[in-house]
Amino acid sequence: MKRTITPVILVFILVTALACNLPFGASATPTPTADVAATQTASADQLAATLNAYITAADATGTFEAGVTQQAEQTSQAGSNAEATAQAAQNTITAQDIQATQQAQSAAATLAALSLQSTLAAQAAIQTAQAATSTPPPPPPPNYPRITFASGGTSATKEGNLPAGSSADYLIRALAGQTMLVNVYSPANNVYLGVIGVSDGIPLLRTIAEETSFRTTLPATQDYHLTVAAPFAPSNYTLQVIIPARIQFQSGAISASVPGHLGGNQTNFYLARANGGQTMDVKIVSPGNSVLLTIYGLDDGIPLVRYVSGAWQWSGVLPATQDYMIETFASDGAMNYTVEVKIQ
Helix, strand or coil, X not given: CCCCCCHHHHHHHHHHHHHHCCCCXXXXXXXXXXXXXXXXXHHHHHHHHHHHHHHHHHHHHHHHHXXXXXXXXXXXXXXXXXXXXXXXXXHHHHHHHHHHHHHHHHHHHHHHHHHHHHHHHHHHHXXXXXHHCCCCCCCCCCXXXXXXCCCCCCEEEEEEEECXXXXXXXXXXXXXCCEEXXXXXXXXXXXXXXXXXXXXXXXXXXXXXXXXXXXXXXXXXXXXXXXXXXXXXXXXXXXXXECCEECCCCCCCCEEXXXXXXXXXXXXXXXXXXXXXXXXXXXXXCHHHCEEEEEEECCCCCEEECHHHCCCEEEEECCCCEEEEEEEEECCCCEEEEEEEXXX
């Protein structure tokens, strides 16, 4: 650490030096001569000048140290200011980076939204173009014999003879949701059925399954292609197609009446849905009660009444939940009738 000489110490030193130049004795001091006085005056002036020099040097030293201290403080302040400036610059750069990242994310989101919008627009354009393109009409049905029902009828039959390894084809028009039953009868039960939708091409039954009866709820309104095939031996056959009329009840009603017409030795078919344990009453109103009645479960095939018994009405508790087939048969020629059904 640097030692500093203060003005007070300098004065003390100079006074001591001046005192040393004066003679001291036990007796009284003699009066100095003119030369001695001049010498002492010169010494005093020299000491005064020296004192002034020391004072000036001390002042200069204090000024220098103050300057150094001020410069150090300024340097420290400048360093603090530089550090603060650097930190502010770093904060500015960080803020700019965050802003740039946010702008990039916003731009990416905008591009994604525009891409999605473009995709949706393209899909809409494709759908519009597809909608504008007219659907080609279905191919015309093959030139097969068509099965039709008599007016008011619900069934029809076709008869024929097949050589071994041959088949015969028919068309019938039916509606989606209707129940269709197809049966083929042959002496040896060796004539088999095939059923295919003409418009949709869906096979419902193939002849290789070797089935002689078929029942389904039709999937579409279209022509249906029926095939009877005798793959092994020649045979006669009778093809029967039944599309029963469904008996509908009004909301909240427990009974319904359906008018009908029959030709001689003709049968009409109706379906009524009911639950097991319910009581069903069926009555056929016809001239002379000559239209007779058959009822059986469509799923289980259990007969509740047969027309051969001469019955024209029936009442009983139903054994199961299912559709019940109601058949009307005219034994005495053509006539009108009404089927009355109550289920409760």
